Amino acid sequence: MVNIPEYYAGKTVLITGATGFMGKVLLEKLLRSCPGVKGVYVMVRSKAGQSPEARIADMINCKLFERLQAEQPGFAQKIVAVKSDLTQPELDLSPEDQSVLVDGVDIVFHCAATIRFNEPLKDAMQLNVLATQKMLALARRMKHLEVFLHISTAYANCDRELIEEKIYTPPVDYRRLIDSLDWMDAGLVSALTPGLIGERPNTYTYTKALAEYLVQQEAGDLNVAIVRPSIVGASWKEPFPGWIDNFNGPSGIFIAAGKGILRTMRASNDAVADLVPVDVVINATLAAAWYSGSQTLTRSKNIMVYNCTTGGINPFRWGEVEYHVISTFKRNPLEQAFRRPNVNLTSNHLINQYWIAVSHKAPAFLYDLYLRLIGREPRMMKTITRLHKAMMVLEYFTSHSWVWNNDNVAMLIGQMSSEDKKVFNFDVRQLHWAEYMESYCMGTKKYVLNEELSGLPAARKHLNRLRNIRYTFNTVLVVLFWRVFIARSQMARNIWYFVVSLCFKFLSYFRASSTMR
Incomplete structure (x- = not known):
C-alpha cells in the first residue's frame, strides 16, 4: 500500500460542510499534508449576501490557514467553490457543475x-x-469515485451502553418516515417526536443513526467508510495547539466557567468525558479514506465503521475536566470576568436547581438591576437563559458513560507506516489530558474571545479585586447575621459561644498534641 500523501497525489476531492468547524480543519490538513492533491471542490451555499467564492476567500484568511499559507502560498488555487444547497432538489447544483463533479471527483468527504x-x-x-x-x-453517478466517507457521530446509538463499530438497524424505516414527514404539519411532527426518538436524547443523534442506515442501504457498489467522532474539541497539535473557533459543545461551557458566569452544572464527576481533539478526528478521517480507497480491488462489501473516541482508550472524567478548566482560568483569567471561576458539579437534580437559583439567577437579576439603575441595557439574565439551554443539551452526555469498541481504529493505526503515524497521528493513548485542557482553555481565550496574552496582568488584577469584593461581602454578611440573629437573642449567643469555645478547645488539643510529638 502507498502511504497516505502518495494516495491523495493526483486525486480530486469533494468536501461538503467545508465551512464548518471540522470541514475547515479537514481542508487545511488535506492541502498541507498531502501537497500532491490535484484539487478540492467545496460545496457551499450563498449566505448573508455572500457568494460561495467570497465565503471561501474569507474562510482561508483566518488563523487556521496561516501555517498552510506560509508553507504553500499558492494553495488557494486548488480550492474550487461550488454553489450548492444540500436541502434543495439535486443539491441545487447547475447541470454544468454536476457534469464536472461526476467526471472529475475521486474521493468524497460528506x-x-x-x-x-x-x-x-x-x-x-x-x-x-x-x-x-x-x-x-450524486456519488453513484461519479465515474472515478474510489471512496465515499461519511462523518457520523459516536452518539448515533447512544441508547446502547456498548457501541460496536457496526451499523445498527433503527426502529423506524427511514423511507416511511421521510414519506410521512412530507405531509405532516409542524405541530403534528413536534407531538410525535418524543415517541419517535425513544431513548435517544435529541433529534440530532436520532437522525444521524437514520443516516448511517441509509448509507448502508443505498450505497450500492460504492466503497464507503463511516467515522464516528464523540465530543469534538479544540486541536491537540495541528496546525497548532488549542485552535477552536466557536462556542459550540463544551467550548461555550468552558468560557462561561472562566468568566465566572457558570457556577453549577448537572454532571457526574465519575462519568467519562469523551472529548476528542478535532485534529485527531481529521487525521483518522483521512487515514480511513486512504485505507478504503487503497483496498478497492480486494475490499469486501462491508462498510468500515470507526469509533473515533477516547473513553475506552484514554479515559478522562468530567470531574477532572472541571478541575483543569477552573485551575487554568485562575492562572490565566479571562478579561472582565463576572466572578472568580468556580463550578460545582452535581448529579442531583434538586441540588442543581437550588444552586442555579442561588448562584445563577439571583446574581444575574441583581446585576441587571444595577445596569438599569445606571441607565444601561440589562443583559445578564439573557446570558444565563442561553447558558441554561446549552447546559440542558449537554446534560445527557455529562451524566452518562458508554463502552466503545475501537478495533477498527486500532487496525487502521496498525496498517499505517511509521511516517504516516507521525504526520496523521490519531493515537489518543499519547494524549496528555492536563496539557490538552490547558491549551484548549487558552485557545478559547485567544481564538474565540480574541483576547491577547498581553492583557493577562490586568485580568489577574481584576480577579484579585473580585476576590476582595467577595471577602468583603462575606464579612458584611456575617456581621449582619450577628447583629440581626445572634446579638438579639440570649439563647443564640449562648449557642454561639459554646460552638466557638468548642472549636478553640479542639484547636488547643491538636496544638498540644503536635508539641508533645
Missing part, C-alpha cells in the same frame, strides 16, 4: 450536518438524512 441538537425533526431530517441521500445519489 461532513455537512446540522449540529443543533434540538433542531425540529423535520429540519434535522432534511439536513442529516435527505442531504446524505442526495449526496449518495
Whole structure:
C-alpha cells in the first residue's frame, strides 16, 4: 500500500460542510499534508449576501490557514467553490457543475450536518438524512469515485451502553418516515417526536443513526467508510495547539466557567468525558479514506465503521475536566470576568436547581438591576437563559458513560507506516489530558474571545479585586447575621459561644498534641 500523501497525489476531492468547524480543519490538513492533491471542490451555499467564492476567500484568511499559507502560498488555487444547497432538489447544483463533479471527483468527504441538537425533526431530517441521500445519489453517478466517507457521530446509538463499530438497524424505516414527514404539519411532527426518538436524547443523534442506515442501504457498489467522532474539541497539535473557533459543545461551557458566569452544572464527576481533539478526528478521517480507497480491488462489501473516541482508550472524567478548566482560568483569567471561576458539579437534580437559583439567577437579576439603575441595557439574565439551554443539551452526555469498541481504529493505526503515524497521528493513548485542557482553555481565550496574552496582568488584577469584593461581602454578611440573629437573642449567643469555645478547645488539643510529638 502507498502511504497516505502518495494516495491523495493526483486525486480530486469533494468536501461538503467545508465551512464548518471540522470541514475547515479537514481542508487545511488535506492541502498541507498531502501537497500532491490535484484539487478540492467545496460545496457551499450563498449566505448573508455572500457568494460561495467570497465565503471561501474569507474562510482561508483566518488563523487556521496561516501555517498552510506560509508553507504553500499558492494553495488557494486548488480550492474550487461550488454553489450548492444540500436541502434543495439535486443539491441545487447547475447541470454544468454536476457534469464536472461526476467526471472529475475521486474521493468524497460528506461532513455537512446540522449540529443543533434540538433542531425540529423535520429540519434535522432534511439536513442529516435527505442531504446524505442526495449526496449518495450524486456519488453513484461519479465515474472515478474510489471512496465515499461519511462523518457520523459516536452518539448515533447512544441508547446502547456498548457501541460496536457496526451499523445498527433503527426502529423506524427511514423511507416511511421521510414519506410521512412530507405531509405532516409542524405541530403534528413536534407531538410525535418524543415517541419517535425513544431513548435517544435529541433529534440530532436520532437522525444521524437514520443516516448511517441509509448509507448502508443505498450505497450500492460504492466503497464507503463511516467515522464516528464523540465530543469534538479544540486541536491537540495541528496546525497548532488549542485552535477552536466557536462556542459550540463544551467550548461555550468552558468560557462561561472562566468568566465566572457558570457556577453549577448537572454532571457526574465519575462519568467519562469523551472529548476528542478535532485534529485527531481529521487525521483518522483521512487515514480511513486512504485505507478504503487503497483496498478497492480486494475490499469486501462491508462498510468500515470507526469509533473515533477516547473513553475506552484514554479515559478522562468530567470531574477532572472541571478541575483543569477552573485551575487554568485562575492562572490565566479571562478579561472582565463576572466572578472568580468556580463550578460545582452535581448529579442531583434538586441540588442543581437550588444552586442555579442561588448562584445563577439571583446574581444575574441583581446585576441587571444595577445596569438599569445606571441607565444601561440589562443583559445578564439573557446570558444565563442561553447558558441554561446549552447546559440542558449537554446534560445527557455529562451524566452518562458508554463502552466503545475501537478495533477498527486500532487496525487502521496498525496498517499505517511509521511516517504516516507521525504526520496523521490519531493515537489518543499519547494524549496528555492536563496539557490538552490547558491549551484548549487558552485557545478559547485567544481564538474565540480574541483576547491577547498581553492583557493577562490586568485580568489577574481584576480577579484579585473580585476576590476582595467577595471577602468583603462575606464579612458584611456575617456581621449582619450577628447583629440581626445572634446579638438579639440570649439563647443564640449562648449557642454561639459554646460552638466557638468548642472549636478553640479542639484547636488547643491538636496544638498540644503536635508539641508533645
